[in-house]
Amino acid sequence: MVGPSRGVHVQGRQYLACGSADHGRRALSRGSIQRVAAMTAAPENARTPNLGRNVVNGAVSGGVRILLRAExxxxxxxxxxxxxxxxxxxxxxxxxxxxxxxxFLGYLAGPETGAVSYNFAHSFVGALTxxxxxxxxxLSVxxxxxxxxVAHIGFDRALGYGLKYPDGFALTHPGRIGRARTGG
Structure with a gap:
């Protein structure tokens, strides 16, 4: 049985290295696999997309931040x-x-559980449903x-709070909340 590391996928087809049990699949030499990998790789001069001046370290700022709070x-x-x-x-x-x-009590079980429980209670999905x-x-109740x-979620978003990432309580979808801690 050949593992997935012995071949390469190109346009939906799997090509296996020569000498492996190809079971009817196309086989490529080691050099061919390297050439295919080079063709499908990002160019050397590729860089991350420019997210604009309103995104700093993944946090929104400027007019977008104001718009999110206005919403x-x-x-x-x-x-x-x-x-x-x-x-x-x-x-x-x-x-x-x-x-x-x-x-917030979910954070007693850890940051991942806390983020899930917080996001469930602070997403418009449950409230609007x-x-x-x-x-x-x-049913008036x-x-x-x-x-x-909905009012609670709107209040939090107007203050700049958002859905949480499991990496830490202060990391939210509109950006970091609270004071940034500095080392030392």
């Missing part, structure tokens, strides 16, 4: 306005507004929960 503020405003019309009173809103932040289900099924959830 969060709009989500918060829309959810609060809809809650004023369809919600169950401001006491309930205040009581449950910070409920998604209970997902809950809101849509409430609207479609005429789901509408209320969905609106509070």
């Amino acid at each position: 969060g503020a709009c989500a918060l405003a829309a959810a609060v306005l809809a809650y004023a019309r369809f919600g169950h009173g401001w006491g309930m809103f205040a009581l449950f507004f910070l409920t998604p932040d209970l997902s 809950t809101l849509a289900a409430g609207a479609l099924l005429s 789901l509408v209320t929960a969905g609106l509070i959830w």
Whole structure:
């Protein structure tokens, strides 16, 4: 049996080195494999794409960062306005507004688990699904929960917080949050 390291794939076909059991597949000499590999490799002068002056170390900045925060503020405003019309009173809103932040408890199990639990509670996917289900099924409790959830996420995004990467709590999709630590 020949392992995957003994051949090369070119345009959907696998070519095996000469002398190996090719089982009906095309065979190439060692030199041919090296030439194919050279043809499919990136040019020597290739460099990473220029992400622009608004991206610094993978973090958004400038107008894009402002736009992301404005989107969060709009989500918060829309959810609060809809809650004023369809919600169950401001006491309930205040009581449950910070409920998604209970997902921080996932960080007690480690950064990967923490990021998954935080992202589940701070993604619009769950909040909008809950809101849509409430609207479609005429369940006011789901509408209320969905609106509070959307408001919370919008609030966080307006402040610059985002979905977390498992590499660390401060690493979010809009960029690093908090003060950057310096060595020494």
